[in-house]
Amino acid sequence: xxxxxxxxxxxxxxxxxxxxxxxxxxxxxxxxxxxxxxxxxxxxxxxxxxxxxxxxxxxxxxxxxxxxxxxxxxxxxxxxxxxxxxxxxxxxxxxxxxxxxxxxxxxxxxxxxxxxxxxxxxxxxxxxxxxxxxxxxxxxxxxxxxxxxxxxxxxxxxxxxxxxxxxxxxxxxxxxxxxxxxxxxxxxxxxxxxxxxxxxxxxxxxxxxxxxxxxxxxxxxxxxxxxxxxxxxxxxxxxxxxxxxxxxxxxxxxxxxxxxxxxxxxxxxxxxxxxxxxxxxxxxxxxxxxxxxxxxxxxxxxxxxxxxxxxxxxxxxxxxxxxxxxxxxxxxxxxxxxxxxxxxxxxxxxxxxxxx
Amino acid sequence: xxxxxxxxxxxxxxxxxxxxxxxxxxxxxxxxxxxxxxxxxxxxxxxxxxxxxxxxxxxxxxxxxxxxxxxxxxxxxxxxxxxxxxxxxxxxxxxxxxxxxxxxxxxxxxxxxxxxxxxxxxxxxxxxxxxxxxxxxxxxxxxxxxxxxxxxxxxxxxxxxxxxxxxxxxxxxxxxxxxxxxxxxxxxxxxxxxxxxxxxxxxxxxxxxxxxxxxxxxxxxxxxxxxxxxxxxxxxxxxxxxxxxxxxxxxxxxxxxxxxxxxxxxxxxxxxxxxxxxxxxxxxxxxxxxxxxxxxxxxxxxxxxxxxxxxxx
Ligand SMILES: Nc1ncnc2c1ncn2[C@@H]1O[C@H](COP(=O)(O)OP(=O)(O)OP(=O)(O)O)[C@@H](O)[C@H]1O
Ligand SMILES: [Mg+2]
Numbered sequence: 001x002x003x004x005x006x007x008x009x010x011x012x013x014x015x016x017x018x019x020x021x022x023x024x025x026x027x028x029x030x031x032x033x034x035x036x037x038x039x040x041x042x043x044x045x046x047x048x049x050x051x052x053x054x055x056x057x058x059x060x061x062x063x064x065x066x067x068x069x070x071x072x073x074x075x076x077x078x079x080x081x082x083x084x085x086x087x088x089x090x091x092x093x094x095x096x097x098x099x100x101x102x103x104x105x106x107x108x109x110x111x112x113x114x115x116x117x118x119x120x121x122x123x124x125x126x127x128x129x130x131x132x133x134x135x136x137x138x139x140x141x142x143x144x145x146x147x148x149x150x151x152x153x154x155x156x157x158x159x160x161x162x163x164x165x166x167x168x169x170x171x172x173x174x175x176x177x178x179x180x181x182x183x184x185x186x187x188x189x190x191x192x193x194x195x196x197x198x199x200x201x202x203x204x205x206x207x208x209x210x211x212x213x214x215x216x217x218x219x220x221x222x223x224x225x226x227x228x229x230x231x232x233x234x235x236x237x238x239x240x241x242x243x244x245x246x247x248x249x250x251x252x253x254x255x256x257x258x259x260x261x262x263x264x265x266x267x268x269x270x271x272x273x274x275x276x277x278x279x280x281x282x283x284x285x286x287x288x289x290x291x292x293x294x295x296x297x298x299x300x301x302x303x304x305x306x307x308x309x310x311x312x313x314x315x316x317x318x319x320x321x322x323x324x325x326x327x328x329x330x331x332x333x334x335x336x337x338x339x340x341x342x343x344x345x346x347x348x349x350x351x352x353x354x355x356x
Numbered sequence: 357x358x359x360x361x362x363x364x365x366x367x368x369x370x371x372x373x374x375x376x377x378x379x380x381x382x383x384x385x386x387x388x389x390x391x392x393x394x395x396x397x398x399x400x401x402x403x404x405x406x407x408x409x410x411x412x413x414x415x416x417x418x419x420x421x422x423x424x425x426x427x428x429x430x431x432x433x434x435x436x437x438x439x440x441x442x443x444x445x446x447x448x449x450x451x452x453x454x455x456x457x458x459x460x461x462x463x464x465x466x467x468x469x470x471x472x473x474x475x476x477x478x479x480x481x482x483x484x485x486x487x488x489x490x491x492x493x494x495x496x497x498x499x500x501x502x503x504x505x506x507x508x509x510x511x512x513x514x515x516x517x518x519x520x521x522x523x524x525x526x527x528x529x530x531x532x533x534x535x536x537x538x539x540x541x542x543x544x545x546x547x548x549x550x551x552x553x554x555x556x557x558x559x560x561x562x563x564x565x566x567x568x569x570x571x572x573x574x575x576x577x578x579x580x581x582x583x584x585x586x587x588x589x590x591x592x593x594x595x596x597x598x599x600x601x602x603x604x605x606x607x608x609x610x611x612x613x614x615x616x617x618x619x620x621x622x623x624x625x626x627x628x629x630x631x632x633x634x635x636x637x638x639x640x641x642x643x644x645x646x647x648x649x650x651x652x653x654x655x656x657x658x659x660x661x662x663x664x665x666x667x668x669x
Contacts, residue, residue: 098571101566109560114561116561118658128565129568177564
């Protein structure tokens with residue numbers, strides 16, 4: 001199957017103005033999102049996952065701005081630009097975003113407890129989304145609301161749509177939020193840590209639901225998380241983010257079984273599942289860089305005990321490993337010395353070879 | 357629902373009972389001149405006779421009991437000094453509608469002007485409308501009310517070409533008193549609404565509504581205003597009281613024949629039974645405000661269940 005790009009980010013730079021000081025949150029990010037795939041974006045807290053995705057629906061905080069770069073969206077098929085790309089980075093007015101929000105790109109927030117209006121019934125909040133994007137009224141609208149609730153696995157939907165959010169548990173509320181999102185009939189669904197606030201069994205159910213809806217509704221999903229377990233469960237492709245830029249992008253197996261960037265190594269090594277019994281769990285030393293300052297060379301170098309000299313001087317480009325897998329590290333340069341990945345990573349590789 | 361309301365009403369009656377008893381007992385501590393028309397000219401025997409007639413020689417609990425017994429019959433006693441031997445209720449009856457009309461109009465005007473002002477300030481937070489609104493609020497709260505009441509009267513009456521005497525049949529005569537009385541509450545409503553709307557607009561559910569494509573005035577009114585209005589309701593009782601307090605001054609300023617002006621008069625004339633009667637009415641207004649605030653809260657917020665333990669607020 002030929003991959004069709006639905007969203008293409010090119011050299012995006014996003015900055016925040018904080019009391020006169022400039023914070024460089026997204027640094028030269030480029031990525032293509034393909035139609036129908038599920039892409040996971042992983043990275044530690046504060047690396048810019050949410051900021052990057054908020055750009056796609058015009059929800060950046062007021063002190064943030066796109067300094068340069070393009071966000072091309074290819075999904076519009078209305079009369080305005082059939083099959084043509086629109087550059088979301090150029091959108092300024094709320095009116096422009098109304099063409100995108102909901103019906104093209106929709107987003108699910110992290111905390112289902114606060115995502116719903118506490119004073120409105122579940123039904124009316126879903127109906128609001130349907131009315132905006134599907135032009136239904138009266139009895140048809142009501143039917144559509146109930147159908148949407150059933151689609152996300154809520155039983156007794158007829159009664160439940162008259163209830164208020166406080167009558168729902170956390171997991172149920174996240175289902176309602178998902179119902180609101182799919183009621184908009186979006187092409188891309190961004191899920192910003194949708195299961196972080198939920199307990200493990202509920203997490204699995206919500207992930208299952210998202211997977212089911214994805215294939216049923218032909219959705220493209222961007223999944224933001226710092227839980228690699230979740231990634232393995234749901235993603236086709238993984239993009240690893242560090243300090244406002246991508247350091248490694250590849251298919252799920254490629255990044256899990258053949259990671260190339262030292263930061264990806266560190267991230268995988270800190271997975272509890274990979275830890276060796278009796279040994280202390282690996283944790284990444286140091287703190288992420290200060291985004292107020294200009295970053296010289298490879299942003300991860302200062303925390304990488306095996307960093308090369310050049311890592312501190314010049315920023316590495318992306319090196320292709322396979323057509324679908326690339327990483328931004330000097331280790332992949334022909335001239336680089338051979339640096340062995342840590343033990344954990346070698347173990348995974350062996351495991352894979354034995355099995356495969 | 358019914359159980360909640362009856363419980364709430366019972367509590368308000370208790371509040372009223374306490375206020376009234378304290379007022380009653382305090383009034384009894386005043387000099388007994390307050391019970392006679394022309395005390396100075398009366399002989400000792402006449403005074404003793406009067407005291408016995410009014411039942412003032414009985415012990416306090418008995419007096420209090422008699423007061424409530426008469427109150428239940430709708431009898432607030434006789435005015436003795438303000439007007440000689442006229443029932444208090446008869447004096448108050450024509451004045452109540454005037455004051456109620458004034459108060460209701462003042463509150464409505466405050467809502468009509470205060471809520472849009474607050475909304476505008478929240479909508480344009482940090483911009484010119486917000487700054488102008490803040491300047492207005494600070495002015496109203498910092499300057500003593502008497503100053504701008506007088507100022508408005510001085511220039512307002514001239515501007516509207518009004519006579520010095522209040523004429524209830526001329527609608528223009530109501531403009532200045534109503535407007536003056538509403539100013540404090542306009543500032544109050546605008547201040548709280550702005551604050552609550554700004555609070556609400558940073559909430560996640562507003563983000564989600566925006567993400568699903570709700571915009572502009574729909575977002576502002578259906579979500580932000582609607583939700584900010586609920587905590588506003590708590591301040592309703594306070595604004596009722598503000599209005600009552602305002603009326604005391606405004607009514608005497610414009611010589612409006614209402615109860616606020618009357619209270620000042622009867623206190624000056626030391627007419628104890630009249631003071632009691634008016635305090636009872638004002639206290640009732642205050643308590644009604646409180647009950648109304650609570651009931652509205654229950655109606656507006658589904659999370660508050662009617663008195664049941666389930667409510668989590
Ligand atoms: N409004 C803002 N003003 C200034 N800085 C901001 C603002 N919003 C985000 N940032 C900064 O941008 C960086 C990226 O934040 P972001 O919320 O995208 O992180 P994240 O990867 O989503 O983290 P988490 O996993 O904790 O959600 C952080 O350093 C944060 O401090
Ligand atoms: Mg985030």
